[in-house]
Amino acid sequence: MAFFSKLKERLFKSSSKLDEGLDAIVQEGGDPPDPEPHPDPEPRPEPPIIPPQPDETPPPAPREAPVERPEEVPPPPSEATATPAPLEIPMDPAPEAPRAGFLGRLFGRGDARGAPRRVLDDDMLESLEDLLITADMGVDTAARVTANMAEGRMGQRLSSHEIKSILAQEIARVMEPVARPMPLYSKRPQVVLVVGVNGSGKTTTIGKLASQFKAAGKSVVIAAGDTFRAAAVEQLQVWGDRAGVPVMTAPEGSDPASLAFDAMIRAEADGADLLMIDTAGRLQNRADLMEELAKIVRVIRKKDPDAPHNTLLVLDATTGQNALSQVDIFLKLADVSGLVMTKLDGTARGGVLVALADRFGLPIHAIGVGEQIDDLAPFDPEEFAAALTGLDSE
Numbered sequence: 001m002a003f004f005s006k007l008k009e010r011l012f013k014s015s016s017k018l019d020e021g022l023d024a025i026v027q028e029g030g031d032p033p034d035p036e037p038h039p040d041p042e043p044r045p046e047p048p049i050i051p052p053q054p055d056e057t058p059p060p061a062p063r064e065a066p067v068e069r070p071e072e073v074p075p076p077p078s079e080a081t082a083t084p085a086p087l088e089i090p091m092d093p094a095p096e097a098p099r100a101g102f103l104g105r106l107f108g109r110g111d112a113r114g115a116p117r118r119v120l121d122d123d124m125l126e127s128l129e130d131l132l133i134t135a136d137m138g139v140d141t142a143a144r145v146t147a148n149m150a151e152g153r154m155g156q157r158l159s160s161h162e163i164k165s166i167l168a169q170e171i172a173r174v175m176e177p178v179a180r181p182m183p184l185y186s187k188r189p190q191v192v193l194v195v196g197v198n199g200s201g202k203t204t205t206i207g208k209l210a211s212q213f214k215a216a217g218k219s220v221v222i223a224a225g226d227t228f229r230a231a232a233v234e235q236l237q238v239w240g241d242r243a244g245v246p247v248m249t250a251p252e253g254s255d256p257a258s259l260a261f262d263a264m265i266r267a268e269a270d271g272a273d274l275l276m277i278d279t280a281g282r283l284q285n286r287a288d289l290m291e292e293l294a295k296i297v298r299v300i301r302k303k304d305p306d307a308p309h310n311t312l313l314v315l316d317a318t319t320g321q322n323a324l325s326q327v328d329i330f331l332k333l334a335d336v337s338g339l340v341m342t343k344l345d346g347t348a349r350g351g352v353l354v355a356l357a358d359r360f361g362l363p364i365h366a367i368g369v370g371e372q373i374d375d376l377a378p379f380d381p382e383e384f385a386a387a388l389t390g391l392d393s394e
């Protein structure tokens with residue numbers, strides 16, 4: 001199955017929540033279907049929106065105090081250009097045969113003509129906002145998205161399909177600036193530090209990324225930096241085998257920074273393109289974890305003052321709003337440069353990705369949509385928005 005189709009299918013749980021919720025909102029306060037089809041109301045061209053925009057793809061405004069982040073990834077030498085190749089999974093542009101969604105089943109195809117309509121008023125906006133909050137978009141983001149949806153459309157009679165399109169546009173607008181593949185540099189080895197709480201999917205993501213980098217012709221070394229948990233090391237070895245990539249380990253309980261240093265030496269000696277370092281994710285003792293991460297960074301900088309070149313924070317979508325506080329915490333523990341959101345399959349909490357983009361503006365490099373090695377996709381804002389709103393299931 002083409003990846004795009006798989007993604008849509010796997011985001012079904014998120015989409016069904018919004019999809020059915022939107023249909024219900026229109027039905028609750030809606031007019032009966034028009035006896036005569038009438039033209040879709042064209043939303044007036046409005047320059048909304050999130051937030052004041054100098055151009056089409058501004059960075060989203062942080063909700064709170066702007067996140068202080070040190071300079072971007074060190075200006076890589078000559079080929080500083082990001083090469084998205086490894087995460088560029090070929091997508092099948094051919095749309096699937098349309099399926100009848102919830103609305104389609106009730107009222108016929110997703111065509112707005114003849115479908116029930118509801119006047120966009122304050123009550124409806126409130127219901128929309130509540131629905132977005134239940135889909136884990138967070139209060140602030142839900143308010144902003146609904147305000148943007150209302151811009152220039154108050155009083156219009158909209159069908160459920162039209163509302164979904166508008167919502168999808170607004171979501172895509174929030175997501176667009178953060179949809180960025182992980183930058184690759186000419187620096188060898190490019191050091192990628194992978195952080196996140198235990199169970200968020202770090203090991204799996206490292207395995208998937210290593211496999212994709214390898215398929216793109218890059219040589220990769222993995223360092224199993226969570227030395228205190230034998231099971232974590234074993235798991236990483238399994239993923240290394242799957243990806244065909246060497247995994248460096250150290251005796252249980254030994255210093256992760258010392259392993260990271262050895263891994264730097266090995267990666268340099270092997271002429272590896274990438275060194276991916278797994279780390280512990282014990283937030284129970286934050287001070288220890290912060291010191292552990294800081295020490296890893298200090299030690300690898302003895303070999304390369306610009307390392308790590310990327311610090312990926314892996315987040316589990318099923319934790320919903322908790323992902324926001326994890327970003328807050330890890331921004332204090334490490335210089336997070338980008339996010340990978342895992343487990344977007346099988347959760348109804350995909351909306352949290354919108355809240356993350358709106359609040360932090362950190363690049364979202366990829367999303368995990370399953371447990372298999374190829375279940376990691378580049379993040380595509382429009383497809384995500386369509387899948388999330390259920391627009392493409394009609």
Ligand SMILES: Nc1nc2c(ncn2[C@@H]2O[C@H](COP(=O)(O)OP(=O)(O)OP(=O)(O)O)[C@@H](O)[C@H]2O)c(=O)[nH]1
Nearest residue numbers: 198199200201202203204232342343368369370371
């Ligand atoms: N459905 C689904 N499961 C995933 C995804 N990514 C990871 N998982 C599963 O989540 C669980 C935890 O993943 P790990 O990669 O072990 O997480 P970790 O952060 O390394 O956890 P520790 O090893 O405990 O530090 C495993 O059962 C994975 O198979 C995903 O995108 N979708």
